[in-house]
Amino acid sequence: MNCTKFLVTGQDKKQLTVVKNTLTTNGYIFVGYSSDPTSLLRYVRNIQPDLLIMELSYNFKDLKQTIQVIDEELLSACILLLDSRNDEVLEFLKNTRIASYLTKPVTNDVLLQIADLSMSNFLRIKEYEDKLRQLNNTLENRKVIEKAKWILVEKDGYTEMDAYKIIKKKSRDNRITMHEIAEAIILARGSDC
Known part of the structure; x- marks a missing residue:
């Protein structure tokens, strides 16, 4: 059974509800929702989710530093939900270890595949960091x-x-x-x- 805890953040409640329902029906454990990008890092540190799903309908610049800290400290795997392909975000993601992205609309199968791969990669990176x-x-x-x-x-x-x-x-x-x-x-x- 999958015991992966996940947290969702963003403004598009309809899309985030789809994400939440898809993951919870497939064994993921929902631990919270945050709509405030300024307190997100504190929320992640307190709750310690394994996976963070970030819907980026608000300004990417508001979340960029938070994602960098999450990446540097290996706090959780991240999936960014984008309205459309965004070169600035893609360029940023090339330099992260723990983040991947999906474009909307998100289908259940693709979300599950990306979530599983993100968690697998995150755990592997964490293991390598511990060994190092x-x-x-x-x-x-x-x-x-x-x-x-x-x-x-x-x-x-x-x-x-x-x-x-x-x-x-x-x-x-x-x-x-x-x-x-x-x-x-x-x-x-x-x-x-």
């Missing part, structure tokens, strides 16, 4: 440990392997991470390098 963050943390930890090892090698004459074993043993004995031990070594002994 983990890899960056691992790399930073290794850099700090290498620096601490170098301090032990240079100042105390340990071999590289022995320096690593010392950091590892202190980590185990004190039940803290090797990164924290390495930082302590750098703070205590690294300043006089």
